Amino acid sequence: DADVTQTPRNRITKTGKRIMLECSQTKGHDRMYWYRQDPGLGLRLIYYSFDVKDINKGEISDGYSVSRQAQAKFSLSLESAIPNQTALYFCATSVRGRYNEQFFGPGTRLTVL
Amino acid sequence: TQLLEQSPQFLSIQEGENLTVYCNSSSVFSSLQWYRQEPGEGPVLLVTVVTGGEVKKLKRLTFQFGDARKDSSLHITAAQTGDTGLYLCAGADNYGQNFVFGPGTRLSVLP
Numbered sequence: 623d624a625d626v627t628q629t630p631r632n633r634i635t636k637t638g639k640r641i642m643l644e645c646s647q648t649k650g651h652d653r654m655y656w657y658r659q660d661p662g663l664g665l666r667l668i669y670y671s672f673d674v675k676d677i678n679k680g681e682i683s684d685g686y687s688v689s690r691q692a693q694a695k696f697s698l699s700l701e702s703a704i705p706n707q708t709a710l711y712f713c714a715t716s717v718r719g720r721y722n723e724q725f726f727g728p729g730t731r732l733t734v735l
Numbered sequence: 736t737q738l739l740e741q742s743p744q745f746l747s748i749q750e751g752e753n754l755t756v757y758c759n760s761s762s763v764f765s766s767l768q769w770y771r772q773e774p775g776e777g778p779v780l781l782v783t784v785v786t787g788g789e790v791k792k793l794k795r796l797t798f799q800f801g802d803a804r805k806d807s808s809l810h811i812t813a814a815q816t817g818d819t820g821l822y823l824c825a826g827a828d829n830y831g832q833n834f835v836f837g838p839g840t841r842l843s844v845l846p
Contacts, residue, residue, distance in 0.1 A: 626777075657836075662744070662838060663838060664823060664836045664837055664838035664839050665778070665823065665825075665836040666836075667834070667835075712777050712778075714777070721765075721766045721768070721783050721785065721827060722766075722827045722834050723768060723780055723783055724768075724770075724778075724780065724825070724834075725780070726777030726778050726779070727777050728775075728776055728777055729775075729776070729777050
């Protein structure tokens with residue numbers, strides 16, 4: 623079984639709809655992250671959480687919110703989706719430490735029409 | 736804000752050739768990582784380098800961290816079609832809290 627899972631894997635929605643992307647991990651890591659990937663722009667950090675009670679904004683948090691329901695679960699919400707939020711979204715985990723090596727889920731391809 | 740640049744952006748070579756891709760910054764990093772991402776999948780960690788001047792080898796891949804810990808290179812010897820993918824570098828500061836990815840080098844190895 624995969625250590626980091628994301629649901630759904632693909633989603634097509636319409637402008638203005640509320641969308642939730644979910645991430646679960648069995649690695650026992652305390653740190654979790656949400657990234658979006660756009661062609662030519664690499665991975666950009668949306669939100670990150672170092673433990674259940676810690677939530678931090680990343681580089682591009684506007685239009686997004688997150689919830690850390692448990693150590694193993696971290697969800698990303700788009701309150702009112704817009705077309706420029708069409709992208710690949712990745713969840714990642716890491717263990718506490720100075721190297722912050724990241725372990726990624728398989729990604730969610732989101733299309734906002 | 737720490738930024739990482741990668742070059743080249745795209746690289747297409749024949750199987751058996753050697754290649755080097757680069758990751759550069761004006762900032763100093765406590766560690767630098769290389770990931771490979773294949774289509775439809777998330778990035779997978781290849782290596783972490785932490786000491787200036789460090790060289791690490793992973794089969795046909797050689798990773799080097801610059802002496803000043805601002806840049807890194809990835810050299811692939813005798814490339815194979817299975818090396819095709821997006822190569823991403825990522826840097827972390829001393830506490831691992833500021834973590835940034837470069838835009839990636841997309842490598843195509845042709846048979």
